[in-house]
Amino acid sequence: MTICPLFCMILSEIRSRKKVFIIRNIIFDVDGTLWDTTEVVAKAWNKAISEVGGTAAVVSAAVLKKEFGKTMKVIADDLFYDADEKTKDLLMEKCCEYEHKALEENTDNLLFADVVETIKKLSEKYRLFIVSNCQVGYIELFMKKAGVEPFIKDWECFGNTGKVKGDSIKLLVERNNLTDAVYVGDTQGDYEATQIAQIPFIFAKYGFGHVENCEREISGIKELLDL
Template identity: 75%
Template sequence: MMKDIIFDVDGTLWDSTGVVAEAWNKAIGEVGNTAAVVSAAVLKKEFGKTMKAIADSLFHDADEKTKEQLMEKCCVYEHEALAENTANLLYPDVVETIKTLAQTHRIFIVSNCQSGYIELFMKKAGIEEYVSDWECFGDTGRPKGENIRLLMERNKISDAAYVGDTQGDYEATKIAQIPFIFARYGFGNVEHGGQVINGIKELLSMA
């Protein structure tokens, strides 16, 4: 169906919201100046947005300087917590499916996450050797649609699909002008007329 496959991370390849929520609440407790309390359910509604958009949503009662301090500390504690975590946060069949797809397709990742998050995810999942390239908001300051195009241009990608789980992911593919595959098992609810998977393994029959 396509030569290359570009993946989202959160809600598509794994669910880290439980671990991340604890880390963010630790950061909020230290920085203060906001009444926000974060939970896994709250983060599932926020993940997929840019880091700035998440800060504006969660910490709307804080000034801009405090928002920056909060997000900076949240990201530090999040990275530490995920690095130390030993529980399996991956959705079923992720590693096996990516390994199989990588035999015939190039695999890429684009996320609205902070710098270092994709690298940490790949290391935890043990899939570094199967991913050709990746891009994120933290490295470029650009929204997902632009980062998809940037990655495609860098890798001379002409035939690809993006696998994601939110309305924002779908809208990003419209900007990037590539097909969208909706991971229905993830965090979001997307209304579109494209292809849908109920588990990542279903990609094998589509590729």
């Protein structure tokens, strides 16, 4: 039996490709994936720290880029390691309060390039969601500032669940009966969360973090339109 050379070429091509998966639902991270608020937030947090006291911490945008994506508890332990637990709680409460106010008042564009246009276009083919390790109200504030409320079907956060991101993703997936979902994030923690939730991951390499040996990555959010 003679095997057609064309068939052999096609078979070789199929074997060389990365695993293909169907996407009907896209879940987004926020910080480092959809916008960068670190300069604004750093100023707000330093104001809160100076008011509350109890720590020698000084926050910068660079510091926050290493912390964003972690749960609020872990961030407090990292930044305010010299404070007692009661002071950490008070510091985070005041930081979040001043952060929210500063972002509400901010008039600069903090979004990454093409975010709004891409979300609008994606919503024509996919259902869109957000899961973040942020405090209550942060995702809602993002959606309001970006003007994308009509395009996001549901969202979840650490502030609501008190759970790590992987478990928050699982809750959102179960609540919306999602199949064929993918998570788009920018840190190793985001990737590990998808392992818990058992859904594929797309690495936003333009964001705050780095992910080792990631099979799927984008250099800009607009590349999602080519899924």
